[in-house]
Amino acid sequence: MTAGAKNMAEKGRVVALCGGVGGAKLAFGLARILGDRLTVVVNTGDDFEHLGLHISPDLDTVLYTLSGLANRELGWGRGDESWNFMSVLEDIGAETWFRLGDRDLALHVERTRQLRAGVPLTQIIGSFANSFGIRAEILPMSDGKVRTTVMTPEGMLPFQRYFVERRCAPMVREIAFDGAGKAEPTAQVRAALRDPHLQAIIICPSNPFLSIDPILAVPGMRQLIEDAGVPVVAVSPIIGGKAVKGPTDKIMAELGVAATNRAIADHYRGLISGLVIDAGDAGERGALDGPTHVTATLMSSDDDRERLARETLGFAEKLAAALRAVEAVST
Amino acid sequence: MTAGAKNMAEKGRVVALCGGVGGAKLAFGLARILGDRLTVVVNTGDDFEHLGLHISPDLDTVLYTLSGLANRELGWGRGDESWNFMSVLEDIGAETWFRLGDRDLALHVERTRQLRAGVPLTQIIGSFANSFGIRAEILPMSDGKVRTTVMTPEGMLPFQRYFVERRCAPMVREIAFDGAGKAEPTAQVRAALRDPHLQAIIICPSNPFLSIDPILAVPGMRQLIEDAGVPVVAVSPIIGGKAVKGPTDKIMAELGVAATNRAIADHYRGLISGLVIDAGDAGERGALDGPTHVTATLMSSDDDRERLARETLGFAEKLAAALRAVEAVST
Numbered sequence: 001m002t003a004g005a006k007n008m009a010e011k012g013r014v015v016a017l018c019g020g021v022g023g024a025k026l027a028f029g030l031a032r033i034l035g036d037r038l039t040v041v042v043n044t045g046d047d048f049e050h051l052g053l054h055i056s057p058d059l060d061t062v063l064y065t066l067s068g069l070a071n072r073e074l075g076w077g078r079g080d081e082s083w084n085f086m087s088v089l090e091d092i093g094a095e096t097w098f099r100l101g102d103r104d105l106a107l108h109v110e111r112t113r114q115l116r117a118g119v120p121l122t123q124i125i126g127s128f129a130n131s132f133g134i135r136a137e138i139l140p141m142s143d144g145k146v147r148t149t150v151m152t153p154e155g156m157l158p159f160q161r162y163f164v165e166r167r168c169a170p171m172v173r174e175i176a177f178d179g180a181g182k183a184e185p186t187a188q189v190r191a192a193l194r195d196p197h198l199q200a201i202i203i204c205p206s207n208p209f210l211s212i213d214p215i216l217a218v219p220g221m222r223q224l225i226e227d228a229g230v231p232v233v234a235v236s237p238i239i240g241g242k243a244v245k246g247p248t249d250k251i252m253a254e255l256g257v258a259a260t261n262r263a264i265a266d267h268y269r270g271l272i273s274g275l276v277i278d279a280g281d282a283g284e285r286g287a288l289d290g291p292t293h294v295t296a297t298l299m300s301s302d303d304d305r306e307r308l309a310r311e312t313l314g315f316a317e318k319l320a321a322a323l324r325a326v327e328a329v330s331t
Numbered sequence: 332m333t334a335g336a337k338n339m340a341e342k343g344r345v346v347a348l349c350g351g352v353g354g355a356k357l358a359f360g361l362a363r364i365l366g367d368r369l370t371v372v373v374n375t376g377d378d379f380e381h382l383g384l385h386i387s388p389d390l391d392t393v394l395y396t397l398s399g400l401a402n403r404e405l406g407w408g409r410g411d412e413s414w415n416f417m418s419v420l421e422d423i424g425a426e427t428w429f430r431l432g433d434r435d436l437a438l439h440v441e442r443t444r445q446l447r448a449g450v451p452l453t454q455i456i457g458s459f460a461n462s463f464g465i466r467a468e469i470l471p472m473s474d475g476k477v478r479t480t481v482m483t484p485e486g487m488l489p490f491q492r493y494f495v496e497r498r499c500a501p502m503v504r505e506i507a508f509d510g511a512g513k514a515e516p517t518a519q520v521r522a523a524l525r526d527p528h529l530q531a532i533i534i535c536p537s538n539p540f541l542s543i544d545p546i547l548a549v550p551g552m553r554q555l556i557e558d559a560g561v562p563v564v565a566v567s568p569i570i571g572g573k574a575v576k577g578p579t580d581k582i583m584a585e586l587g588v589a590a591t592n593r594a595i596a597d598h599y600r601g602l603i604s605g606l607v608i609d610a611g612d613a614g615e616r617g618a619l620d621g622p623t624h625v626t627a628t629l630m631s632s633d634d635d636r637e638r639l640a641r642e643t644l645g646f647a648e649k650l651a652a653a654l655r656a657v658e659a660v661s662t
Contacts, residue, residue, distance in 0.1 A: 103416065106425065131422055
């Protein structure tokens with residue numbers, strides 16, 4: 001453990017930006033180290049109404065992952081799940097392309113009920129997190145409605161139709177975040193990013209285009225991140241020219257971007273202070289302009305998650321020290 | 332089998348008025364005999380919104396009973412049920428006084444979705460019944476909103492709060508059917524009661540005050556029954572001064588009515604042509620004014636259900652013949 005990581009582990013606060021699966025794994029590692037000094041700001045662009053229920057896929061993945069309830073094989077939903085609701089939906093000819101487990105369903109039904117009663121999503125998620133014994137603060141990126149849509153040769157598809165129903169098969173021409181212009185960061189997100197104890201902002205290895213961009217599309221979010229005055233470290237979701245899980249590499253190709261760490265660095269240019277890339281991609285280091293930390297980024301076990309989190313925090317701490325040194329020169 | 336019952340079994344149509352458990356058992360017996368020549372008009376006064384879902388307890392009990400899916404021990408819900416949704420509702424501190432099984436939930440979610448999309452309840456239930464392989468026609472008494480409320484010393488309670496949450500503990504002073512004045516029988520209910528092949532109307536052994544009265548409270552329903560010109564036979568829910576299941580006897584006492592077949596006959600006076608009572612209550616026969624059929628009315632097995640249904644149909648057939656004879660005299 002570096003002195004920096006130890007320091008951050010002991011008192012600093014950290015904000016992580018996160019989508020679903022891959023990002024949630026790193027958030028799990030961060031939460032193990034930081035406990036209640038971690039705030040996870042989660043993408044809600046994937047949220048949608050299905051069967052009259054408000055579904056928040058990324059938020060729930062983060063809740064399940066941080067509480068240890070996640071299904072490690074599926075990469076979504078709970079591990080201890082049953083599917084009797086779905087089987088009857090099928091019997092009665094209802095829509096079954098989006099799989100809802102019996103236990104999982106409780107969150108959707110109660111969330112929908114509370115939203116209709118006017119309770120903000122932030123408060124609902126906070127209460128769920130509390131019920132699940134999660135010490136980290138889990139925040140929707142906004143309580144406003146932002147909906148990721150994907151322009152394909154077949155026309156505009158709502159995100160879940162593209163992602164789940166069509167299994168990312170249609171070619172992506174463009175990605176839009178409907179409603180983002182009217183959304184705003186919540187008071188809780190603002191407070192987390194303005195916290196005087198904030199020491200780092202981590203961009204988890206989620207899909208930059210589908211999971212992180214919606215967060216950054218909320219007006220004021222980029223400014224809040226810049227104004228925080230702390231290192232912003234992204235962990236690259238690309239290993240060996242491919243995404244560990246999900247369609248990141250396919251989408252990058254369709255958008256005309258090579259699936260390289262260089263492209264990830266370019267995508268986050270002006271926002272991040274440093275990038276964490278996989279040891280297998282160490283050869284790409286030379287092509288990257290900014291500070292880079294090279295390590296094993298594949299997270300197969302809980303220990304992998306914690307180790308990568310610890311190294312990422314250590315890297316951020318070193319960046320902070322270096323940035324302070326730069327400031328010392330410039331005064 | 333009497334000639335009459337055989338005749339009715341072969342070509343006549345029958346409408347049954349029905350609430351939940353007890354009534355559904357007789358409806359099951361009738362459906363076994365009549366198949367698609369049975370229409371069951373079901374109480375929706377017990378319907379309510381719970382967790383943002385539209386629940387129709389009596390309709391679902393009829394669906395589950397006629398399809399053989401019902402839980403015979405509980406008297407509600409499905410036999411092949413799991414409760415994982417409820418266990419998570421409990422984990423997250425949501426309302427759990429009304430038990431919703433994982434499989435059962437599919438009906439509530441899909442019904443709610445379709446109702447919000449403007450599909451009439453009648454059509455939704457027809458589609459569910461079809462999915463469950465039910466040949467009988469299952470009709471809500473109305474597509475309008477009727478809500479049974481119970482006046483107690485603690486104030487007005489919505490029916491399910493009284494029935495499930497409070498387990499019928501509060502004393503009943505009065506029963507009201509909110510919205511009944513504005514409801515109307517559906518086109519399907521009207522068609523069933525005006526069918527030229529209609530041969531009998533059966534009032535199932537449901538609670539007269541809580542399950543049958545809401546049906547009769549729909550404006551025009553009584554007139555449709557009277558105008559049908561066929562025997563109306565009620566099967567008494569009282570055996571030996573008690574209700575087989577549910578709070579009928581308790582409520583009768585609280586409303587100042589003795590829990591006797593005489594009281595049931597009085598309650599339905601002017602509406603029914605005959606009453607079926609239990610063999611154990613044969614002694615009450617003398618106190619009853621109208622035609623009575625005495626037989627074992629406790630339905631423990633499927634065969635009991637079918638036998639009672641067959642006897643009830645035979646009784647109705649005999650009444651029809653006698654009424655025709657009366658008409659012959661008067662011309």
